[in-house]
Amino acid sequence: MRAATIVLRKDLRVLLRSPLLLGALLAYPVVIALLVGLIAGYASSKPRVAFVDEDHLPPVVSVAGHRFHLQAVINDVAKQVTLVRIGPKEAARELADGRVVATVTVPPGFLGNLETMATSPSLVLRTGSGGLSPRVTQQMQSLVYQLNQKLQAGYIAANLRFVSLILHGGPGTFLGRHFDLLGLDGTQAELAKLPPSRRVAVIEHFVQVARVGLAQTGAALRATANPITLTQPASHGRTWVLSAQVQAYGIALTVTFLALLLAAGAAAAEKDEGTIGRLRRGLVSFGQLVWAKSALAAVVGLALGATIAIVFGLVVEIGGVTGGEPWARLPLLFVGVTLVGGVVGAAGVLLGALAREARTASLLAVLVVLPVVFLGLVPRGALALAYWVSLFLPFVHAVRWFGAALYDTSPWRTIGIETLWLVGIGLVFGLLARGALRRLAA
Amino acid sequence: MTVAGPLVRALGVARTYGEIEALAPTDLELSGGEAVALVGPNGAGKSTLLAIVAGALEPTRGTVESHVRIGWVPQRPAHYARLSVRENLELFARLEGMSDPAGTATRLIERFALPPEARPSGELSVGNRQRLNVTLSLLGDPRVLLLDEPTASLDPGQRRRVWDVVDALRDDGGAVCFATQNIDEVGERADRVVVLQNGRVVFAGPPSGFAAVEQDVFG
Numbered sequence: 248m249r250a251a252t253i254v255l256r257k258d259l260r261v262l263l264r265s266p267l268l269l270g271a272l273l274a275y276p277v278v279i280a281l282l283v284g285l286i287a288g289y290a291s292s293k294p295r296v297a298f299v300d301e302d303h304l305p306p307v308v309s310v311a312g313h314r315f316h317l318q319a320v321i322n323d324v325a326k327q328v329t330l331v332r333i334g335p336k337e338a339a340r341e342l343a344d345g346r347v348v349a350t351v352t353v354p355p356g357f358l359g360n361l362e363t364m365a366t367s368p369s370l371v372l373r374t375g376s377g378g379l380s381p382r383v384t385q386q387m388q389s390l391v392y393q394l395n396q397k398l399q400a401g402y403i404a405a406n407l408r409f410v411s412l413i414l415h416g417g418p419g420t421f422l423g424r425h426f427d428l429l430g431l432d433g434t435q436a437e438l439a440k441l442p443p444s445r446r447v448a449v450i451e452h453f454v455q456v457a458r459v460g461l462a463q464t465g466a467a468l469r470a471t472a473n474p475i476t477l478t479q480p481a482s483h484g485r486t487w488v489l490s491a492q493v494q495a496y497g498i499a500l501t502v503t504f505l506a507l508l509l510a511a512g513a514a515a516a517e518k519d520e521g522t523i524g525r526l527r528r529g530l531v532s533f534g535q536l537v538w539a540k541s542a543l544a545a546v547v548g549l550a551l552g553a554t555i556a557i558v559f560g561l562v563v564e565i566g567g568v569t570g571g572e573p574w575a576r577l578p579l580l581f582v583g584v585t586l587v588g589g590v591v592g593a594a595g596v597l598l599g600a601l602a603r604e605a606r607t608a609s610l611l612a613v614l615v616v617l618p619v620v621f622l623g624l625v626p627r628g629a630l631a632l633a634y635w636v637s638l639f640l641p642f643v644h645a646v647r648w649f650g651a652a653l654y655d656t657s658p659w660r661t662i663g664i665e666t667l668w669l670v671g672i673g674l675v676f677g678l679l680a681r682g683a684l685r686r687l688a689a
Numbered sequence: 690m691t692v693a694g695p696l697v698r699a700l701g702v703a704r705t706y707g708e709i710e711a712l713a714p715t716d717l718e719l720s721g722g723e724a725v726a727l728v729g730p731n732g733a734g735k736s737t738l739l740a741i742v743a744g745a746l747e748p749t750r751g752t753v754e755s756h757v758r759i760g761w762v763p764q765r766p767a768h769y770a771r772l773s774v775r776e777n778l779e780l781f782a783r784l785e786g787m788s789d790p791a792g793t794a795t796r797l798i799e800r801f802a803l804p805p806e807a808r809p810s811g812e813l814s815v816g817n818r819q820r821l822n823v824t825l826s827l828l829g830d831p832r833v834l835l836l837d838e839p840t841a842s843l844d845p846g847q848r849r850r851v852w853d854v855v856d857a858l859r860d861d862g863g864a865v866c867f868a869t870q871n872i873d874e875v876g877e878r879a880d881r882v883v884v885l886q887n888g889r890v891v892f893a894g895p896p897s898g899f900a901a902v903e904q905d906v907f908g
Binding site: 250253254257260261264265520521522524525526527528529530531685688689 | 706740743744745746747759761763765766767768769770771772776780781783784785809825
């Protein structure tokens with residue numbers, strides 16, 4: 248290992264002497280972190296949505312005998328967006344300019360339909376063409392769903408009052424008409440006063456069955472109003488914040504890309520400079536050379552990953568992104584990026600040895616890294632073959648490792664499994680790289 | 690001073706690249722106190738033979754036996770271009786396991802009048818890079834020195850300095866084998882000549898016998 252350490256120190260010194268490459272290596276993670284941070288901030292921020300009230304809704308509306316503070320209800324269920332109350336022309340202009348991502352319009356007649364329920368009232372949603380449109384559409388669908396849920400409670404209560412009137416009788420109002428109802432209780436009492444007969448017995452039986460049936464109406468109404476409800480159980484304690492997920496992909500992509508490129512270039516450079524012949528004369532074995540280049544990639548991976556995580560953390564903290572940065576987890580993340588850097592480095596040495604020349608190695612690394620990353624992004628259900636191939640490449644395991652380190656409350660099982668995968672992949676690439684270096688030296 | 694018995698013995702070493710035979714099975718022995726010239730046109734197999742004997746290239750067939758340290762000067766300078774002369778010397782001295790890499794580098798820089806400044810060796814002149822190439826081969830005090838056209842890019846003064854080193858090693862009982870296309874060097878420096886053509890030895894003997902095959906080999 249002494250020889251490998253000497254070569255590693257030499258490579259680091261050479262790296263520090265390459266101002267352009269060093270500048271790129273320093274700038275790259277900062278730029279990536281800023282971009283990822285901005286994306287996370289943008290994705291986590293509350294988009295502005297114009298609220299156009301063409302029906303002049305009063306602050307309080309009465310629906311089925313229930314009083315609703317409508318704006319408060321809307322504000323309550325629309326917590327993921329910032330509703331801006333503006334006129335229709337201004338809303339259209341702001342939507343076109345992109346200052347609002349959507350407009351929600353309450354058309355004329357909305358309140359009348361809501362109060363009478365003669366027809367279902369509608370809200371009109373218009374979205375822009377930005378990347379947040381699908382999310383806003385979902386949020387507006389969620390808003391309408393939740394509004395309906397709140398209104399349903401009122402309607403069910405009103406319906407149950409009519410059922411209660413039928414059951415027990417009493418004064419009531421429907422569509423502005425007042426009435427006084429006998430009810431099934433009163434009917435049964437009146438029937439009891441009549442002389443017994445077959446016809447009276449039939450009516451009494453009907454009243455009894457109707458009373459039992461109507462007594463179950465409340466539960467039945469609630470069940471039919473919400474035949475399916477959606478509940479979201481906690482997924483293994485995972486906090487699942489967007490910022491951490493985006494960060495895991497950002498770091499994995501950057502470390503994979505640069506570690507592969509660097510290790511490939513460093514391995515091929517030994518051929519370019521003619522030094523591989525000197526080294527192999529008993530000074531450094533091919534295995535030690537693979538170790539040295541992989542260690543170089545690991546060191547650079549650590550530096551890149553740490554820079555991204557810290558800069559990203561500062562960006563999301565300053566930007567107030569939901570979830571923030573799990574600072575306490577960064578040491579664990581640093582272990583992961585070092586491991587991934589080393590494993591990707593072994594793959595890079597293989598590429599460099601196959602390419603036999605630094606420029607070709609760099610180009611080859613760029614060409615290889617993109618499919619590797621895209622394979623890692625293919626969901627299992629979309630293309631099974633791509634998923635299985637990606638399992639034998641480091642990117643997908645890097646993402647899982649970093650994701651677990653950043654946002655799993657109990658990350659150890661995932662980290663253990665992914666570490667085994669990465670070590671196995673690293674060993675395979677390392678052995679292949681050793682063989683390829685032997686060929687490179689020939 | 691001559692030491693009995695070969696310091697290096699290559700037995701039937703050969704190298705092929707796919708279908709191409711770069712070096713047919715070849716024997717080569719280097720004894721203490723002798724200088725052997727490897728002569729032949731481009732592509733004759735001289736560099737391949739030297740690299741195999743130096744351990745820088747694996748032979749497809751055959752073996753190399755040696756119990757002494759071998760220094761190797763490849764045809765193309767082999768050092769790290771972004772490191773200075775001193776850093777290159779210290780790096781390879783460390784890899785050779787020498788106890789005082791810094792002191793060794795200082796001594797070699799002074800001995801070969803190498804540029805002492807810290808600028809990258811890749812920015813040196815061709816001649817200076819070749820001198821560094823030769824100097825790197827002397828790390829570890831080798832008893833056998835293999836030089837692949839070591840003076841091709843050197844001026845007369847630099848050539849003399851390289852040959853002084855070679856002569857000193859030979860006089861001290863070491864062995865030298867150098868590839869060259871300079872016929873004058875063969876007569877002046879070699880005790881024995883091995884002529885290669887198309888990967889095969891076509892002559893091996895004293896320099897006086899080389900003249901007989903020179904015309905056939907070089908045309």
